[in-house]
Amino acid sequence: MADMSMINRLLVLYALLILCHAITPTQRFLGLRPRASEPQQTEQQIPSEIPPHEPAAIEELSQRCAVEEQEKVQCGQAGITATDCASIQCCFNGTQCYYGKAVTVQCIRDGQFVVVVARDTTVPQLSLDSVHLLGNEASCSPVGITAAFTIYQFPVTACGTKITEKDGHVIYENAMTSSYDVEIGPLGAIMRDSHFKLLFQCRYSVTAVEAMVLKVDGTPPLLPVAVSGPLRLELRLGNGQCTVEGCMEGDVAYSSYYNETDYPVTKVLRDPVYVEVRILERTDPSIVLTLGRCWATSSSDLLSLPQWDLLVDGCPYSADRHMTNLVPLNDTSGLQFPTHYKRFIVKMFAFVDQESLTPLRETVFIHCTAAVCLPTESDRCEQKCSRQRREVSLATKTSSNSVVVSSGKLVLVYM
Known part of the structure; x- marks a missing residue:
């Protein structure tokens, strides 16, 4: 001094x-x-x-x-x-x-x-x-x-x-x-x-x-996601961009998708990530794709920690202040089989060390459990979401008719 x-x-x-x-x-x-x-x-x-x-x-x-x-x-x-x-x-x-x-x-x-x-x-x-x-x-x-x-x-x-x-x-x-x-x-x-x-x-x-x-x-941008899932299901990310004045990005986001050569794709904190899960190689209009739990991990191991829930029982995780947004799909969505698709939007985030509460410079992967449902008189395969708090599943649940699809790697990049 x-x-x-x-x-x-x-x-x-x-x-x-x-x-x-x-x-x-x-x-x-x-x-x-x-x-x-x-x-x-x-x-x-x-x-x-x-x-x-x-x-x-x-x-x-x-x-x-x-x-x-x-x-x-x-x-x-x-x-x-x-x-x-x-x-x-x-x-x-x-x-x-x-x-x-x-x-x-x-x-x-x-x-x-x-x-x-x-x-x-x-x-x-x-x-x-x-x-x-x-x-x-x-x-x-x-x-x-x-x-x-x-x-x-x-x-x-x-x-x-x-x-x-x-x-x-x-x-x-x-x-x-x-x-x-x-x-x-x-x-x-x-x-x-x-x-x-x-x-x-x-x-x-x-x-x-x-x-x-x-x-x-400063704080950072994040990176990508894309992904091939098991045989007949796929999780991928929309990358459609507005090219005309007055266009809304959310309206065109799912008009095109990242492919394997595009990764890693950089995203900034709170930037929207447009996630789609779809059924492949099926033309039966009566079947319905349903999502169970969707979550994020810091490695490709879907059971690894830390984890963060995005959807629970197909509905936005209510304890997240920036809750995941479900994108409604119907006959006006421009899809040949709209029931074969599920779409949702995630605000990008960084994992934080729970002891020091400091951001982790790690990778992020997104996973979803999904199943194909055939409607009956007693079960219309509809997932209704309420605003009531839902219990969080502490383990990945996969039933005999469900599979897990995962995204490609998101790389956290700090600006």
Whole structure:
């Protein structure tokens, strides 16, 4: 820990000699809308400091600066130039300097951090009200929260900041993290929220100040599923995509499917996974496909742990806050034999270690027990689902007329 008198002397010298541009105070950068007299720009302008021969950098900056007009938060002083705006890691559209879809760390010359975290920093989007600093003091709360950004401003000596001295610099280092919900079932635990961790620094000397983002941990995308089941049943994943304006992805998802060469397929947390189980090589319109239990495991062994239920007795697992959605099928579904199919939509998740409650970087497999039913007067082969909580089966049940079909591998990839 550096001697505090030494730190104070350095801060005074820094205030006299600092060459960096001043950053607007909290009261200024909380102006959320441009003034009515300012012309509205629809095209994002890229600062001239980005070399034209670096298309990847230009594309990344363009995406970061694509903030909706009503969500822009002013960065820097009014009237700031494009060059000065770029120097403090912000975006410029010709008239306005504003924060981009990322994490922006700035060091004010009077010895304060400004940290602005965008909702779009992670995929899926970060829940801004879950973000917090290491320190628990009241002064460590955000100074501003909008739908798209959370804004912190606090002294570099507060909120749990660690202070060190190296090579003529006083280094102030802090960390920010997010909380996330964990759902715990009888056979495993999962999460669907982004898990965010940010390490950042301000370095002060008598002539300069540097803001550094050391590391950002976001949460991840996940991967695929597809699958050939036993002889006459198959579990596969729909990959149909919208190609015309106004199209709804759910309407076209089952128009095409992943094949073996497409795997692994990356999915992001909470992205929909379109699952279909179907009967193969049968043309009898009277038979009905029924599903029993559908569940996920972290290995291809359908009895391995951890596990997470998706369907119980053919119905969505009610203890899951993001319950599986059953897709109704009838004569208008465009299928020759709609009773030969079952479809459902799962919101992607990651398995979580039940002791540490940390996400596991593992693979995921989906399994379903299925059977072919022949309707009779007493049994119409209908599966009726109620909202009442159902008991979870602790073992995979397979009767003499049911089989298990499994998906291909889902690979968890953290962004």
